[in-house]
Amino acid sequence: MVAPVPIHPITDTTALRARTDRARQDGQRVGFVPTMGALHEGHLALVAHAAERAELVVVSIFVNPTQFGPGEDFERYPRTLDADLARLAQVGAPVVVFTPSARDMYPPGDDTRVSVGAMSQVLCGPHRPGHFEGVATVVSKFFNLVGPCVAVFGKKDYQQLQIVRRMALDLLMPIEVIGHPTLREADGLAKSSRNRFLAPADRQRALAISTGLAAVHAAFSAGERRLAVLTAALRAPLSQLDSLDYALLSDADSLQPLDERVGERVVAAVAGRLGSTRLIDNVVLGEDPSPHVSSR
Ligand code: AMP
Numbered sequence: 001m002v003a004p005v006p007i008h009p010i011t012d013t014t015a016l017r018a019r020t021d022r023a024r025q026d027g028q029r030v031g032f033v034p035t036m037g038a039l040h041e042g043h044l045a046l047v048a049h050a051a052e053r054a055e056l057v058v059v060s061i062f063v064n065p066t067q068f069g070p071g072e073d074f075e076r077y078p079r080t081l082d083a084d085l086a087r088l089a090q091v092g093a094p095v096v097v098f099t100p101s102a103r104d105m106y107p108p109g110d111d112t113r114v115s116v117g118a119m120s121q122v123l124c125g126p127h128r129p130g131h132f133e134g135v136a137t138v139v140s141k142f143f144n145l146v147g148p149c150v151a152v153f154g155k156k157d158y159q160q161l162q163i164v165r166r167m168a169l170d171l172l173m174p175i176e177v178i179g180h181p182t183l184r185e186a187d188g189l190a191k192s193s194r195n196r197f198l199a200p201a202d203r204q205r206a207l208a209i210s211t212g213l214a215a216v217h218a219a220f221s222a223g224e225r226r227l228a229v230l231t232a233a234l235r236a237p238l239s240q241l242d243s244l245d246y247a248l249l250s251d252a253d254s255l256q257p258l259d260e261r262v263g264e265r266v267v268a269a270v271a272g273r274l275g276s277t278r279l280i281d282n283v284v285l286g287e288d289p290s291p292h293v294s295s296r
Contacts, residue, residue, distance in 0.1 A: 004089035009061070009081075009097040013145055016098050020058065020147050028055035032148035032175075034139060037061040038078035038193035039087050042183040046152045049180050051093035053150045059088060060098045060142055062105065066113075067134030073276075078193055098146070105141055114140045116163045116170070119255050123159050123269055124280065127245045135160055136167050143173055151175055156182040156190050158267055158282045162255055181288065182281070188214065188292045190281045202274040208240035209270050210291040212247065213283045216268045220285040225261045230285075234268050241272035252284050 010016045020030050031054030033046045039061075050057045061084055068074035081099065088095050113133050119125075120132035143151070153161045158179075165177045183191050188210030189203075198206055216234040224230055227249060235247045249258055252267045262285075269282040283291055 004086075004092070007085045007089050007095060007097050009085065009099040011099050011101065011104075013100060013104050016058070016096070016100075016145055017147075019096055020056070023056040024147065029150065030054055030146060030148045031057040032060070032142065032146045032151040033057060034060045034062075034142055034151070034153075036063045036077065036193065037084050038080050038196075039084045040183075040191045040193065042154055042156060042191040044087060044091060045183055046154060046180050047088065047091050047095060048093065049178065050150065050152045051091065051095075053152075053176075053178070054148070056094050056096060058096045058098055058146045058148065060100070060146075062098075062100055062138070064105070064134060064138040065102055066106070066137060067131050069128055069130055072128070073194075076197075078196060105138065113137050114167060114171075116166050119159065119163050119166055122250065122255050122257070123246060123248065124271055125159075127271065132160070132163050136163060139164055140167065140171065140173075143168075143175055148175055150178060152178045152180055154182060155179045155284070155288070156192070156281070158269060158284070159255060162253065182291075184210070184291060190279075190291070192279065194277055194279065197277045198274060202277070205240045206274055206279060208237040209272065209279060209281045211237040212270060213268055213281060214290050214292040216249070217283055217285060217288075217290040220262075220266075221290075225263075227258055227260050227262055230262060230268070234270070238270065238272060241274060243273045245271035245273075245278075247272075249285075252287070 031050035033050050035043050063077050114136040115133045116136050161179045168175050168177050212234045216230050219233045247270045249266050249268050252265045265286040267284050271280045
């Protein structure tokens with residue numbers, strides 16, 4: 001086996017632009033996968049998917065301060081750059097890693113934010129004020145710097161994916177936004193950079209989330225369409241969590257609340273805490289497999 005070529009990240013915005021300009025001049029398509037690092041197989045699947053659609057893939061690794069609220073885990077968010085670079089080198093596709101500084105992403109005097117309306121007000125919105133504004137702002141900055149024709153986001157962060165799609169449409173960004181299925185552990189837990197914070201007993205209790213999602217998936221697949229019955233199936237196991245931010249069924253496109261009977265494509269979404277770790281997960285009913293069927 002040939003040893004993977006080490007990746008040297010680009011930290012400078014001008015150098016990044018020069019690299020992607022050159023690729024475009026050479027007629028290459030540029031793909032983009034934004035991440036906050038601490039990469040796992042879920043992230044790598046996004047990169048592999050982008051590599052199928054573009055000749056050059058830019059992967060950003062940036063723990064974006066503006067999407068964390070006061071008291072959230074910005075400081076303790078895992079930063080594992082060397083391991084991340086080694087993993088990306090194994091993907092075996094032409095990957096450029098971009099690791100900008102906060103000062104480059106937010107120049108002195110920075111005073112511009114991008115905010116997406118109603119979609120940011122539901123689900124995680126009320127629990128993480130300013131979070132989606134931080135996400136939309138940093139993603140639009142990255143889109144401007146990278147100039148991709150395709151960008152891949154995980155369905156694990158379904159609300160984020162829908163908000164980015166809305167933003168790209170509304171701001172006339174000529175970028176195809178692709179949602180990639182959630183990768184899970186064999187027992188159903190969605191892979192997440194934050195799972196490493198779960199103590200063993202909490203890791204076990206965290207399965208309540210995928211169990212609830214599997215229950216609502218089973219009920220929906222059996223033909224149940226009553227919102228109250230589906231919501232009850234989703235929530236039943238969630239008493240295992242230390243606290244629950246929400247467990248809801250919403251319109252899969254607009255993310256808005258549903259009436260008494262649900263349609264043929266709806267998202268079931270959960271956010272809750274185990275100890276000091278907040279986990280989110282979802283399944284799009286009518287589209288995704290059951291979370292207990294591993295999508296690896
Ligand atoms: P993050 O580094 O957590 O900001 O995530 C970067 C990208 O990876 C986002 O588009 C996430 O939705 C995606 N992602 C995170 N976890 C998973 C997963 N388990 N499966 C698929 N995509 C994921």
